[in-house]
Amino acid sequence: MKQIVVISGKGGTGKTVLTASFAAMAEGAVLADVDVDASNLHLLLHPEIREQHIFRGSRKAVIDAEKCTGCGLCLPACRFDALIEGRDGKVSVDAMSCEGCEICYHVCPVGAVALEPHVSGTLYVSSTAYGPFVHARLGVAESNSGKLVTEVRKKAAQIAEQEGRGLVLVDGSPGIGCPVIASLTGTDLAFIVTEPTPSGLHDMERIFELTSHFKIRAACCINKFDLNPENTARVEAWCRERSVPVAGTIPFDPAVPESVVRGVPFVEHSSNATADEIRKTWAALSELIA
Amino acid sequence: MILSVASGKGGTGKTTVAVNLALALQPDRPVHFLDCDVEEPNAHFFLKPVLEKSREVLKLIPEIDKGRCTYCGRCAEICAYNALAVVKDSVLVFPDLCHGCGGCRLLCPEDAIREVGVRIGVVESGRAGGITFAHGRLDIGQAMSPPLIRAVKEERNAGRVVIIDSPPGTSCPVIESLKGSDFCLLVTEPTPFGLHDLELAAGAAKEMNIPRGVVVNRAFLGGGDGPVRDFCSREGIPVLMTIPFDRRIAEAYSRGETLLDAIPSARQEFRELFERIERTRS
Incomplete structure (x- = not known):
């Protein structure tokens, strides 16, 4: 079983947009969305939810006001500014700032702090027209996105194993931090989608450093390439120097947002030159992973 | 503003x-x-x-004073992030998992932990x-x-x-x-x-x-x-x-x-x- 992560x-x-089109062309893949705090792939795949699992990321402190004596010992122990001293000296927890380190629980001399399992999201296993789909929703303002990413990937791999499917196709999240690291570990190919802008190139360099750091093979494609042909040439040269295959160059196309509004993968929305290029990109990618 | x-x-x-x-x-x-x-x-x-x-x-991570550590396992037990593990006569620290809460230093009964900075950016x-x-x-x-x-x-x-x-x-x-x-x-x-x-x-x-x-x-x-x-x-x-x-x-x-x-x-x-x-x- 092979895994491709799109980042x-x-x-x-x-x-x-590209992952959805790949999903429509990849026969027999398991699909996953690990952009758990702002997931969008379900808006194009229209999943029918089969299973839901509550995700508990960490425990958070809760202080019993009746037991709290207001001694204040916990206050300097918390490094996350999550403990608030009331007018009466009693302490309460700002759940949004609490990182679940549990130190207040340990230092409280009267046992006024309880640790409560905290629901931070939901994991879904769904079916779609293109195959099984694992996705998740992290609660608003929650932490532990990395752990939830790992859970989604585990579930997708498990389904692939059980059903004898050869590919897990994963839609990743932006950035280079915790959720992205969690989405990369142990994957066979990181597919980097960039654009010919200073930010696109800079951010691709950083994400490529990350994939190199974890020794993960990378390939890329340049989206909206015609917005700036000069920068596109720069990205291509950059890729050549590092032996990163460029699997496709896709034009800027106002039909793309139209396909998103219609809620369908682009290759099913249109059969224009952009769709052809996306098909070619997928063919190149399939060859790389074969 | x-x-x-x-x-x-x-x-x-x-x-x-x-x-x-x-x-x-x-x-x-x-x-x-x-x-x-x-x-x-x-x-x-x-x-x-x-x-x-x-x-x-920098972010702070624990460093163990081997002279003082008795390998009692308290630090690993209280770490909510599993950033510490005690195996026989060594303590393993996993900097990537550490949130820098300082709990291990505070709660070590032997005062064998100090915190050192590692660069994050x-x-x-x-x-x-x-x-x-x-x-x-x-x-x-x-x-x-x-x-x-x-x-x-x-x-x-x-x-x-x-x-x-x-x-x-x-x-x-x-x-x-x-x-x-x-x-x-x-x-x-x-x-x-x-x-x-x-x-x-x-x-x-x-x-x-x-x-x-x-x-x-x-x-x-x-x-x-x-x-x-x-x-x-x-x-x-x-x-x-x-x-x-x-x-x-x-x-x-x-x-x-x-x-x-x-x-x-x-x-x-x-x-x-x-x-x-x-x-x-x-």
Whole structure:
């Protein structure tokens, strides 16, 4: 079983639009969306939810006001500014700032702090017209996105194993931090979607450093390439120097947002030159992973 | 005033709005620009600041004094992040998992733990004309950006209008960026993706009790901004500005030029945006 993760560094370069089209062309793949705090792939795949699992990321402190004596011992122990001293000296927890380190629980001399399992999201297993789909929703303002990414990937791999499917296709998240690292570990190919802008190139360099750091093979494609042919040439040269295959160059096309509004993968929305290029990109990618 | 620019979805134009707002307020409103998207900082491409200072940002991780450690296992037991493991006569520390809470040091019965700093990134600061500027750059391979975001925000100059360019998403890095803001400007685009993520980001700002306003970017692209406006009126969020879809803006961006370079007349609209934000607050 092979795994491809679609990432970009910079947000909004077209990861989800391309992943949905790849999903429509990849026969028998398991699909996954690990952009757990702002997932969008379901808006193009229209999943029918089969299973839901509550995701508990960490425990958070809750202080019993009746037991709290207001001694204040916990206050300097918390490094996340999550403990608030009330007028009466009693302490309460700002759940949004609490990172679940549990130190207040340990230092409280009267046992006024309880640790409560905290629901931070939901994981879904769904079916779509293109195959099984694992996705998730992290609660608003939650942490532990990396752990949820790992859960989604585990579930997708498990389904692939059980059903004898050869490919897991994963829509990733922007950035280079915790959720992105969690989406990369152990994957066979990182597919980087970039654009010919200073930010696109800069962010691709950083994400490529990250894939190199974890020794993960990378390939890329240049989306909206015709916005700036000079920068496109720069990206291509950059890729050549590092032996990163460029699997496709896709034009800027106002029909793309139309396909998103219609809620269909682009290759099913249109059969124009952009769709042809996306098909070619997928063919090149399939060859790389074969 | 501290004004954060956020979006949920990446690539909707956060940096474009933050940068052009900062520029449009010049020269009469001093601005301090903080790029808190430390994973992928991009505002410097457009503001082109002269970076005068750079400081390393460290996070604290435990170091074990082998002379004192009795391998009792207490530190591993209390660590909520599984960043410590005790095996026979050694203690393993996993820096990537450590949140730097200091609990192990505090609770070690033998006083055998001290904390040492490991570098997670840098904060660079300087100025771009009248705009003072700072951004963070997370080191490659580092998972946790919030401590670096906190460090960027420490640069804040209270005498100026502070404009914060936030990272995408709605989880901890975004919360860290928004914390303490007087206003959150949400940039969206009129597609189902933009709306879906706007709803999430608007929810996060609401939970944090931060007043909100919306900028619709690339309006008239896709299906038009009807659904975004419906959502905003349901939620009581004012739509403060609309930026039409214009290929000239996209091309200027691709050359590292600002929206104001491409369309100088937009300056007045950004100034009006700021006035509307100020009015919303009063």
